[in-house]
Amino acid sequence: MDDTRPQPTPLQADELRNMDRFWRACNYLSAGMIYLRANPLLREPLKPEHIKRRLLGHWGSDPGQSFVLVHLNRVIKQRDLNVIFISGPGHGAPATLAHSYLEGRYSEIYPDRGETEEGMARLFKLFSFPGGIGSHCTPETPGSIHEGGELGYSLSHGYGAAFDNPDLIVTVMIGDGEAETGPLATSWHSNKFLNPARDGAVLPVLHLNGYKIANPTILARIPHEELEALFTGYGYKPWFVEGDEPEKMHQQMAATLDECIDEIRAIQQRARQEGGNVDAQRPRWPMIVLRSPKGWTGPREFGAHKIEGSWRAHQVPIADPATNGKSLKLVEEWLRSYGPETLFDESGRLVAELRALAPEGPRRISANLHANGGALCKALDLPDFAGYAVDVSQPATSYVSPTDVLGQFLRDVMRRNMTSFRVFGPDETASNKLTAIYEASGKTWLAQIVESDRDGGELSADGRVMEMLSEHTLEGWLEGYTLTGRHGLFATYEAFVHVIDSMFNQHAKWLEKAKRELRWRQPVPSLNLLITSLVWRQDHNGFTHQDPGFLDVVTNKSPDVVRIYLPPDANCLLSVADHCLRSRDYVNVIVADKQPHLQYLDMKSAITHCTKGIGIWDWASTDLDHEPDVVMASAGDIPTMEALAAVEILKGLFPDLKIRFVNVVDLFRLMPDSDHPHGLSGRDFDSLFTTDKPVIFNFHSYPSLVHKLTYRRTNHANIHVHGYAEKGNINTPLELAIINGIDRFSLAIDVIDRVHRLRGVGDHAKERLRDQKIRHLDYAHSEGIDSEEIRDWKWAG
């Protein structure tokens, strides 16, 4: 503790006493959730049968979290603040549950857990009980937008919530365990992207609780000077609240919180009076380091072991009260130390003078509408996407960059929604050819700006394009932004979207619970991921930049919440993007490349095609009014072009061959309708893919994914998938296609091999196709580029 700082005592004796009692009530409930299945108010002596059969839950960080919540209530009431709270420490739900229960919000949502002795008993019982209440701040938790089951994302979620919410203060409690993760460690730099004029404030509270599961934490074990330097270096003004004596700590915390709120308001006022021109000076936002003992106010020791202030307080501090009399006594003493009889009235309700400490209505942290973002969400004002259509008079004869076109649409989406739409990208917005967006808004940047920065997308505090070289931070911001009811799109290199695999998993799980099980949670905007700089055009960047496997991760998540689209051209991309921006409660994954690609469908056809999600392209098929000999299917831009080129080759070689061309935009169409709401019925699938003809499927990603989705289809044994076979290097696009077998020649050869009546008669043709492969490879290897014939290939019709 910094003892040179004078110790102000802003709390009057009564106020302090009641705040401490409210805090003790929180702590009592937290401990009760972990231990009790009956006798919730300890109206009788504690007996083994009152103890839960299975003791689950995490005590360690609860008192520290409740401490902060109690103090937040004070400033919310005093100043009529708009505050939400994000609980970063793992398994810290008892604190937030207790607080929301004491605020009355919990019982409003879950009337079976009312503010009565019986309701409290039920809350206790259901906590960490099968089918009951989770030990993280799950979607079921009032006031939560951050579950915290996986650590590392609290602070980026907090910043995401604060963007474009000028009135909001997001308090983010960060566990010192969580603070060791990479995503958290870099998310401190989010302060370079927060505009005090336009955005709300984030108040990080680093909880130096001292221990993780079984180890001390790094930040709790470095000298004070290093800790202070670290947060100064991150650009904050750190305040320290350190100690273990409740009375002193209450005064310290109250004083510190007053200072921090004053600073926040001063920063905002300064920026807002200056009319938003804050480029000149990035503010040093306050943050708080709260150093308190792990398991504060819990048992000090048990036998020879220290508990309070050690890792032993992390989970259940006393493990065996049901079977060990000494333990039972200790648990009872601990629980009674909070004086439940002085905190709750006869009916089991918090006494009136403590209830009065909580804010009212939606000012309660647990009832703040920002934490149920769907309730505040407004639909985007979208321009007509058809207005951005690329002219396609003949299919497959012109080249356009799909993301370039999308950028123009997004530019106008942004212009119409300047406080509720943002685009995110890891320093790749320009690389991914979404540059048109900069015409609507520059890049957010609160760090130093120099003259030459004007050259290229402009940097300013007012920018709405978010670029930081951290996929974790961007994804966290976007999750926080959408969970508080706003809209966005995150564009990233395909290979490196794997960086956020785990964040995607966690967000999908959140959406599923919220959507399926919680009627009180309003639908939130979907999280839109644009995956670009795709494998097939990462030929020049090499093997490390070639990984289309994110789709496998996505298909493992619940069909209720995930969607995958592979628009083959710019008009389809526009149609898909419009659909995704309107949708709610999904993760939409859009796979579209940035390079110039062939355009296939005019806008009307594109809309029809994307609405169906899968369909026969008559213009590319030769089986009209006939049963096909073979189905050529494709999903993805380059695979579609190669598949068409193969069809053209085959048409030249075998004019009588009946080829049906099928293109897939909505990948889940391939699944049975019993397994996915977008799935095709068996009859519809069979009518497209036949029940017995060979299907050559040219796929964007790893081939096995198509098998994973179609293995139950009638004709599955005849579906032969070409896709990325994990082969790459520095290549040309054609070479990369050839070594993985998705090129036109390999496809044509496969058709010849699979269509019975071509066997034998096609041998000579196969030979010529193999020669062509070699000829084109030779050219690429001598010139370093693909031949014009390949690069500028067009459908001859």
Next chain:
Amino acid sequence: MDDTRPQPTPLQADELRNMDRFWRACNYLSAGMIYLRANPLLREPLKPEHIKRRLLGHWGSDPGQSFVLVHLNRVIKQRDLNVIFISGPGHGAPATLAHSYLEGRYSEIYPDRGETEEGMARLFKLFSFPGGIGSHCTPETPGSIHEGGELGYSLSHGYGAAFDNPDLIVTVMIGDGEAETGPLATSWHSNKFLNPARDGAVLPVLHLNGYKIANPTILARIPHEELEALFTGYGYKPWFVEGDEPEKMHQQMAATLDECIDEIRAIQQRARQEGGNVDAQRPRWPMIVLRSPKGWTGPREFGAHKIEGSWRAHQVPIADPATNGKSLKLVEEWLRSYGPETLFDESGRLVAELRALAPEGPRRISANLHANGGALCKALDLPDFAGYAVDVSQPATSYVSPTDVLGQFLRDVMRRNMTSFRVFGPDETASNKLTAIYEASGKTWLAQIVESDRDGGELSADGRVMEMLSEHTLEGWLEGYTLTGRHGLFATYEAFVHVIDSMFNQHAKWLEKAKRELRWRQPVPSLNLLITSLVWRQDHNGFTHQDPGFLDVVTNKSPDVVRIYLPPDANCLLSVADHCLRSRDYVNVIVADKQPHLQYLDMKSAITHCTKGIGIWDWASTDLDHEPDVVMASAGDIPTMEALAAVEILKGLFPDLKIRFVNVVDLFRLMPDSDHPHGLSGRDFDSLFTTDKPVIFNFHSYPSLVHKLTYRRTNHANIHVHGYAEKGNINTPLELAIINGIDRFSLAIDVIDRVHRLRGVGDHAKERLRDQKIRHLDYAHSEGIDSEEIRDWKWAG
């Protein structure tokens, strides 16, 4: 620049001049690689036909990197140092390639790119050319252990290389773009895990190059005081080398490097003289901040655009010299500014006085054996794993924690290999029940230690168990450790291994290239991942902790380098672990839970079973000498138990039913032998799974993965997989099994449904099984735990 610091000038005029020339030679080669396909020494005027057809490569960070390399050479020679260099900035290969070429090492490995004009021309041509040389520090790059295709891992790789290499200095060049990533931001804290007595040193050089692809970097745009505070806060002593005048910068860098090496040696000497007791005081290791212009020494501007010192220098600074005379002239001027005719002799070889600047033999950074770790690798001294066997007199009648047993084996592995084996875990070694390891060695910890830390696995500078709450850092350390020839194992919660999906992808790609294409790279120890705290026992931790999908990511990588094992019990786990610790050049993924589980096989049977990787368990089968009615298959511990329990139920219901029980340890056995070296032939697969009988497969992970691996098998249409269906909450283990359908009752019902002759006759049994499910769920929901009957179920035989 800190102008208050006096500016020493350690370099004599001649030395400075030659070092500058060597640097210019590096820069010349870097630029040459990007632009030239002929006329490599500019012996004739530059013409369009000398320019590559496709300009690829990244100029921006090359001069800064070469600058550091030139200065490293000086101190290596002067002090006979053992130094490797890790290149963090993306696409920075031209610098390291140039340096290794000038050191002669490149031509030793690739004689077709010799130290002649012709060799240089070939080097230039092949760079970023199809089938040629990558633009990252790929495995093909001499001296590299870090490709840097994906950003964020340079520093953790560097620390991994330094552990247990007391003599080694690992210089890690960190791009200021990379520094924004989460993994990099937390890896600075690795200094709390480096023991100066026993480990080598890491010298980070943060390259404040100023710009990423299209944006300034955060760290280049915060005030000097913040930057200094940040690294002080991270626990380093930062040195600043800032400027753009080569002469001054050389003197500054030389002086700074001298100081840093002096500090490193002083820290090490102090620690080593004190006999390794460094617990008392964590050293403040030096680090360097090098602020130099992006594209330093390149063209200053082009038209109205600033190039040097801007993001426009990131990649190819002048885009069109082949078609634009003005551009061609500028490129020629730029290249000639280095004076190639003064740097290379008639034959094209670096002139002798510059060659003399490079160290010799394996002291060359590009030839250092630590960067070809297999060359230094010694096999582990392994105790006989059979000595740790669990006694299994009757299959499936006793419960043991598999990881607890493994911990005992690993303890002794560690004891026998105290300088070449480490265990890594994100604060979960104890939670994952590997606590026996602490008997061999405590946990590495160089931060503050307090008295109560003795309570639990001991913390000390000498510990060899690495625990930090960052999966990224741990994985990075282990990759660095194995790539430099040492051995290790990383144990982590199953759900959160997704955090390192992308790191896994990148490491697998590295291994594949090194193994398949580079004979000069010696095999390195496999990277062993123990995935534990498995989905089926994360019932109490809830939905966020349930994600077995990492295996899907793994199966997308090359069969040459990935292995997946699901040992069903402790003895199998021992056998598998022994196998993995002996192996080279793989990523081995071992899936084994930490909870007490039924034990099935005695050691002898376990060895046989694991050697085969898949097999029939006769003792659990009822089809002896008969064709089975049904095959019950399993992979994973809990799925195996439930499958056995189902068999027992079915035996009771239908004594005549012929059930074959198959267990899978080595998951890739399921694949065709044409697709994976571990794959079973069609005949072997069919002999196990039949060609027409129903197969009920109870699987650890998502069911579709089994289909992905088996879709080409004869009997695939009859394989019915039960696995995780993305359904979870706070549950009991049985409840979790039931809602996902992997429980004994659901399996038995499925058998009744699938076996023709049971249809109808089994209806009553199905009814009873459904009742049993409900009864057990009711018990769990009232008591919060599973009934003893379920929890303590044993095979009755």
